[in-house]
Amino acid sequence: MRSAPSTASRSPSPNEGGFDPYAARAQFPILSRTVNGKPLVYLDNAASAQKPRAVIDAMVGAMEGAYANVHRGLHTLANETTEAFEAARETAARFLNAEAASNIVWTKGGTEAVNLVASSLGQSIQPGDEIIISEMEHHSNIVPWHLLRERRGAVLKWIPILDDGSLDMQAYASLLSERTRIVSVTHMSNVLGTINPVKRITEMAHAVGARVLIDGCQGGVHAQPDVQAIGCDFYVLTGHKLYGPTGIGVLYGTTEALEALPPYQGGGEMIETVTRDRITYAKPPHRFEAGTPPILEAIGLGAALNWFMGFDRAAVRAHEDALYEHARARLTDAGWLRVLGEAEGKGAILAFAVEGAHAHDVAQIMDRYGVAVRAGLHCCEPLAQRLGVTSSTRASFALYNTLEDADAFADALIKARNFFV
DSSP: OOOOOOTTTSOOOTTTTTOOHHHHHTTOGGGGOEETTEEOEEOBTTTOOOOOHHHHHHHHHHHHHOOOOOSSOOSHHHHHHHHHHHHHHHHHHHHHTOSOGGGEEEESSHHHHHHHHHHHHHTTOOTTOEEEEETTOOGGGTHHHHHHHHHHOOEEEEEOBOTTSOBOHHHHHHHOOTTEEEEEEESBOTTTOOBOOHHHHHHHHHTTTOEEEEEOTTHHHHSOOOHHHHOOSEEEEEGGGTTSOSSOEEEEEOHHHHHTSOOSSOSSSSEEEEOSSOEEEOOTTGGGOOSSOOHHHHHHHHHHHHHHTTSOHHHHHHHHHHHHHHHHHHTTTOTTEEEEOOOTTOOSEEEEEETTSOHHHHHHHHHHTTEEOEEEOTTOHHHHHHHTOSOEEEEEOOTTOOHHHHHHHHHHHHHHHHHTO
8 A cells, every 4th residue: 555655755746835736645555555566656637536535524424424315304414414515516606706606507527517408408499400519529518419410409529739739719600500509518628638718719709699608627627717707608518527526517507598598307306396288497506407416416515515615726837737748758758659739728638549559458558557548539529530549548647646656657658659669
């Protein structure tokens, strides 16, 4: 089992004075384990981050000390659980700088949040209405819009990317028209690490009367989102990438945008009245939260966001960027390595292809050395087609990663490459 290096022996933080990754790392029980006899180096954070003790304790505490179904209950446990559940909603609103907690809808994840908007908005989509997405989108921000193409006759239009992995903003401008109903783009690519100019994207879409959804499943972790500054109509988060649990996500919507959407699902909680002849719906956000919600998961996400907001986010970003640059520098002379995405200002995601080796094989060999990376298409098939790759390997850095992790990654990758030559 491995603990954080002592102050005397450890490498200095790339961001000494602003953020201590070793202190943060010590709060994650899983990071002390070994894999294949080696210290765990967890670099699969873009897929799912590990959970700090604060989140674990919050969820266990809710189960052990004060659990009941939320809302409408008149007993003590129901009241205590409702207070914790709604406090988490307040925390999510503060994290995004939303206007109010009522602008936060709980979902089971980022995928459901996008589907909620697509399904609800889709009820008014007419044949020929246009939906704009980009070539770098995750399938979760592609497939729901394809469903509207298939079922409602919508026209799907694609913003191309430039060779460095940035969006072609000139092409985007040419795609916008009076038929554009919604623009749905990622804040930060889960493969390229590109951080998109979402405020400008929103302004351009609003100029033609279109709605804007920003997929913040990566951007929420690395790009310090401020929904009021961005000006978007909708913003999506998923809990498990934000050091919280699975099964919980957030849909932010402006009051006007949410009130304009019809319900996504029907059931308890989302109604005001039900009779044999008619129903009336609750106001947002409850209009979109049919059934018993993910109570414990919401409490866990609230704990994760409170924990995360305790750090200087700019210092965390600087630390992660320094780790990326260190790992990249270690591989400068690796002529067999193709890095995917090198846009200016990108986040700490390093996706790559190794000459003469399949990504799955590279990842499995690196696992022998305790280094956890992801391999495959990363749920981005149109992007892979644009880049001309059939798979890639991805290392993604988090606040608890260290210089030792970055070096272990580079060492394991070089050993994996040597296995094939």
